[in-house]
Amino acid sequence: MPAKRARRPDDRPEEILDAAIDVFLENGFAAARMEEIAKRAGISKGAVYLYFNSKEALLEELVRRSAGRIATAANDFVARSAARDPADTLRQILRFAVRAMLDEKISAAPRIVIAEAPHSPRIAAFYRDEVIRRGSAALTQLIEIGAAQGVFRDVDPRIVLRCVMGPMLASVLLHHVFAAPDMPQPDPETLADEIADFILNGLVPRPEAAS
Amino acid sequence: MPAKRARRPDDRPEEILDAAIDVFLENGFAAARMEEIAKRAGISKGAVYLYFNSKEALLEELVRRSAGRIATAANDFVARSAARDPADTLRQILRFAVRAMLDEKISAAPRIVIAEAPHSPRIAAFYRDEVIRRGSAALTQLIEIGAAQGVFRDVDPRIVLRCVMGPMLASVLLHHVFAAPDMPQPDPETLADEIADFILNGLVPRPEAAS
Amino acid sequence: MPAKRARRPDDRPEEILDAAIDVFLENGFAAARMEEIAKRAGISKGAVYLYFNSKEALLEELVRRSAGRIATAANDFVARSAARDPADTLRQILRFAVRAMLDEKISAAPRIVIAEAPHSPRIAAFYRDEVIRRGSAALTQLIEIGAAQGVFRDVDPRIVLRCVMGPMLASVLLHHVFAAPDMPQPDPETLADEIADFILNGLVPRPEAAS
Amino acid sequence: MPAKRARRPDDRPEEILDAAIDVFLENGFAAARMEEIAKRAGISKGAVYLYFNSKEALLEELVRRSAGRIATAANDFVARSAARDPADTLRQILRFAVRAMLDEKISAAPRIVIAEAPHSPRIAAFYRDEVIRRGSAALTQLIEIGAAQGVFRDVDPRIVLRCVMGPMLASVLLHHVFAAPDMPQPDPETLADEIADFILNGLVPRPEAAS
DNA sequence: GATGAATGAGGTTTCATTCAT
DNA sequence: AATGAATGAAACCTCATTCAT
Numbered sequence: 001m002p003a004k005r006a007r008r009p010d011d012r013p014e015e016i017l018d019a020a021i022d023v024f025l026e027n028g029f030a031a032a033r034m035e036e037i038a039k040r041a042g043i044s045k046g047a048v049y050l051y052f053n054s055k056e057a058l059l060e061e062l063v064r065r066s067a068g069r070i071a072t073a074a075n076d077f078v079a080r081s082a083a084r085d086p087a088d089t090l091r092q093i094l095r096f097a098v099r100a101m102l103d104e105k106i107s108a109a110p111r112i113v114i115a116e117a118p119h120s121p122r123i124a125a126f127y128r129d130e131v132i133r134r135g136s137a138a139l140t141q142l143i144e145i146g147a148a149q150g151v152f153r154d155v156d157p158r159i160v161l162r163c164v165m166g167p168m169l170a171s172v173l174l175h176h177v178f179a180a181p182d183m184p185q186p187d188p189e190t191l192a193d194e195i196a197d198f199i200l201n202g203l204v205p206r207p208e209a210a211s
Numbered sequence: 212m213p214a215k216r217a218r219r220p221d222d223r224p225e226e227i228l229d230a231a232i233d234v235f236l237e238n239g240f241a242a243a244r245m246e247e248i249a250k251r252a253g254i255s256k257g258a259v260y261l262y263f264n265s266k267e268a269l270l271e272e273l274v275r276r277s278a279g280r281i282a283t284a285a286n287d288f289v290a291r292s293a294a295r296d297p298a299d300t301l302r303q304i305l306r307f308a309v310r311a312m313l314d315e316k317i318s319a320a321p322r323i324v325i326a327e328a329p330h331s332p333r334i335a336a337f338y339r340d341e342v343i344r345r346g347s348a349a350l351t352q353l354i355e356i357g358a359a360q361g362v363f364r365d366v367d368p369r370i371v372l373r374c375v376m377g378p379m380l381a382s383v384l385l386h387h388v389f390a391a392p393d394m395p396q397p398d399p400e401t402l403a404d405e406i407a408d409f410i411l412n413g414l415v416p417r418p419e420a421a422s
Numbered sequence: 423m424p425a426k427r428a429r430r431p432d433d434r435p436e437e438i439l440d441a442a443i444d445v446f447l448e449n450g451f452a453a454a455r456m457e458e459i460a461k462r463a464g465i466s467k468g469a470v471y472l473y474f475n476s477k478e479a480l481l482e483e484l485v486r487r488s489a490g491r492i493a494t495a496a497n498d499f500v501a502r503s504a505a506r507d508p509a510d511t512l513r514q515i516l517r518f519a520v521r522a523m524l525d526e527k528i529s530a531a532p533r534i535v536i537a538e539a540p541h542s543p544r545i546a547a548f549y550r551d552e553v554i555r556r557g558s559a560a561l562t563q564l565i566e567i568g569a570a571q572g573v574f575r576d577v578d579p580r581i582v583l584r585c586v587m588g589p590m591l592a593s594v595l596l597h598h599v600f601a602a603p604d605m606p607q608p609d610p611e612t613l614a615d616e617i618a619d620f621i622l623n624g625l626v627p628r629p630e631a632a633s
Numbered sequence: 634m635p636a637k638r639a640r641r642p643d644d645r646p647e648e649i650l651d652a653a654i655d656v657f658l659e660n661g662f663a664a665a666r667m668e669e670i671a672k673r674a675g676i677s678k679g680a681v682y683l684y685f686n687s688k689e690a691l692l693e694e695l696v697r698r699s700a701g702r703i704a705t706a707a708n709d710f711v712a713r714s715a716a717r718d719p720a721d722t723l724r725q726i727l728r729f730a731v732r733a734m735l736d737e738k739i740s741a742a743p744r745i746v747i748a749e750a751p752h753s754p755r756i757a758a759f760y761r762d763e764v765i766r767r768g769s770a771a772l773t774q775l776i777e778i779g780a781a782q783g784v785f786r787d788v789d790p791r792i793v794l795r796c797v798m799g800p801m802l803a804s805v806l807l808h809h810v811f812a813a814p815d816m817p818q819p820d821p822e823t824l825a826d827e828i829a830d831f832i833l834n835g836l837v838p839r840p841e842a843a844s
Numbered sequence: 845g846a847t848g849a850a851t852g853a854g855g856t857t858t859c860a861t862t863c864a865t
Numbered sequence: 866a867a868t869g870a871a872t873g874a875a876a877c878c879t880c881a882t883t884c885a886t
């Protein structure tokens with residue numbers, strides 16, 4: 001019956017979402033308890049509901065806020081420098097993306113999505129439209145530009161999408177989920193560069209056509 | 212005497228696991244109900260506990276059964292033909308793996324693991340040891356053989372692991388989770404071959420060293 | 423200076439009670455939300471508590487204000503004209519009461535009491551003392567006067583109470599709770615007169631005593 | 634985690650409904666706690682849900698079981714003896730109904746309905762169709778028969794409905810809700826007879842038309 | 845006086861697990 | 866071996882009430 005806490009700071013929602021990220025990551029969506037989220041945000045259980053209508057709404061807002069950061073960045077990179085140097089553009093995108101994905105906070109949303117999307121059609125659809133589709137568009141455009149310049153092989157962009165997204169995904173999992181002391185992680189910068197090298201190497205035209 | 216189609220008691224565990232895959236996939240581990248699993252296995256709720264001690268045990272056994280398949284196959288491929296033709300060995304491994312991963316039933320366990328491992332250390336550890344580590348070992352060995360023969364570049368095997376695992380992961384997600392009618396999937400065979408091409412292309416030495 | 427239509431601070435309680443009637447009627451006491459009451463009264467949630475200590479207090483005041491209107495009127499009618507014409511007095515009382523009960527606003531309190539009294543002893547006791555007892559007294563007196571004049575049979579007043587209150591209650595429920603399009607309501611005036619006829623008919627002495 | 638209690642007796646549902654009646658009566662529907670119902674039924678909270686899907690379902694089944702007992706009886710009485718002796722048929726109906734209504738257990742459902750129907754359209758509709766409409770039909774038929782025989786006045790059946798239902802309603806409330814030690818109840822048999830007398834008196838034709 | 849953010853007890857409902865039969 | 870009734874902990878969400886502003 002009492003009401004102890006001070007007035008609503010404007011960044012309450014932010015704080016709640018931050019707390020939610022942690023709890024979702026630690027327990028998964030279904031096992032995450034609203035009370036735990038509230039406690040970490042420094043407020044009461046009920047107060048969470050002043051800002052978000054349900055646990056599901058919390059998750060959706062979480063995804064909404066983080067989604068597309070990388071896709072947006074990729075589009076920016078392409079718009080800015082793809083015409084000048086497609087290969088370097090890809091390298092920059094990869095550096096940006098790998099670095100982002102290795103940051104606990106930034107990779108949190110994709111990881112949660114991977115976990116929840118299979119049985120949450122709304123989340124899946126939202127992520128597909130906001131992230132996958134836009135990222136795919138950026139990549140497709142980049143490939144086309146590079147191919148037109150003769151810098152890239154003429155590969156199906158869907159393959160490229162899988163070969164670019166994939167290593168980042170794998171890195172996220174190996175760093176955050178399946179890490180083991182005896183399997184040391186490459187450091188992020190090196191990882192980004194080497195993945196970029198690998199992919200670019202796979203993308204450049206072979207001088208003499210294979211057999 | 213009526214030959215009532217024998218009690219097939221030995222297939223019980225298998226049937227339960229099959230049912231569990233379906234239910235886990237549809238609802239996620241936390242939301243999966245034991246009663247639903249039992250119903251689909253055609254037995255009673257209590258009977259499940261005659262074969263598996265808990266819901267968690269069910270998941271672990273599931274992982275155990277499907278997990279090593281691909282890693283085992285990879286090791287077999289390497290042992291059998293890596294010395295003779297490393298590139299073709301990798302191509303075969305990729306074909307096998309991509310095909311497997313695009314099969315709903317086979318990719319189910321990895322997908323569930325990706326969803327559950329973040330908050331189920333036992334699952335994570337088991338998967339890491341049974342799948343990641345063994346797959347990594349096969350790949351590392353393959354790279355070493357190929358590098359020694361001059362067929363592959365001398366790349367950090369951890370990068371290769373990420374670049375090989377990754378596209379498959381991405382494919383699984385794009386096929387099973389983020390599929391959309393207007394984003395048609397490449398057909399599995401083509402996909403496997405093109406990913407293999409891409410990775411092999413990234414793995415072969417460049418004729419003239421890049422400046 | 424703009425004459426903002428004065429702050430009408432004195433009408434506040436009235437406005438709140440009016441809003442409360444609506445909300446209690448629509449949702450029942452337990453499901454009524456203070457915030458909804460506040461909103462309809464055009465003030466904030468907290469402001470309600472400046473006038474009423476609790477939801478229960480709101481209900482009690484509501485009953486207090488409306489209760490006894492009819493009982494008071496009945497007593498007035500009796501005092502004024504029972505000696506002159508008992509039958510007509512009863513007819514007037516019934517007309518007044520039926521008309522009142524068919525008015526949404528006036529019947530609201532009794533309906534709420536009927537709903538809440540069974541599990542709210544204070545409400546029940548209050549209503550019993552303020553309404554039932556006083557109405558009963560008026561009726562008893564009226565019967566006695568009428569019986570002394572030979573205009574009414576000598577009936578147990580408790581029976582009369584039930585036979586007078588009852589049809590009004592039934593009318594309220596049939597009009598406000600169990601109304602159906604295919605069960606058209608008699609119009610209020612007719613209803614009042616016919617009920618009065620019926621009851622008076624039941625109250626007059628039979629010319630020849632029934633065997 | 635344990636499971637202590639014995640096998641399901643066939644009358645579990647009955648026991649639960651009995652417990653529910655008590656709790657609903659004491660607290661009203663909204664304030665009734667499932668745990669309390671379970672405790673009184675001698676089972677666990679969860680077990681209630683093996684038999685009823687929700688608290689609302691419990692209420693509906695309660696109403697369903699009790700509803701129409703009286704309406705059914707009324708129809709039976711009319712079918713059996715209305716043609717022979719309409720007045721006595723009405724007297725028998727009233728005796729049956731009053732007796733029933735004064736029984737705590739039997740009047741429970743109507744009282745709950747009166748309390749909940751105003752904000753529970755399904756309950757209201759169900760009760761209207763199962764009880765009001767059928768009771769009304771019985772009464773209408775009875776009046777018509779009686780009027781044809783010249784035993785009853787030709788009164789609007791809707792008035793009769795209100796004048797017959799009403800006194801019973803009033804009796805229920807006065808006996809169960811607004812009872813007070815200093816307002817002694819007429820005993821049920823007498824009450825039934827006197828109400829019947831009163832109503833019949835109101836229903837018989839006046840020998841000479843009132844001026 | 846007035847506001848509305850905040851609290852937190854409390855209730856319904858679900859479901860993994862047990863065990864009498 | 867198999868059943869399925871029963872348990873009870875747990876968790877989401879609501880809302881009357883308070884109080885800092």
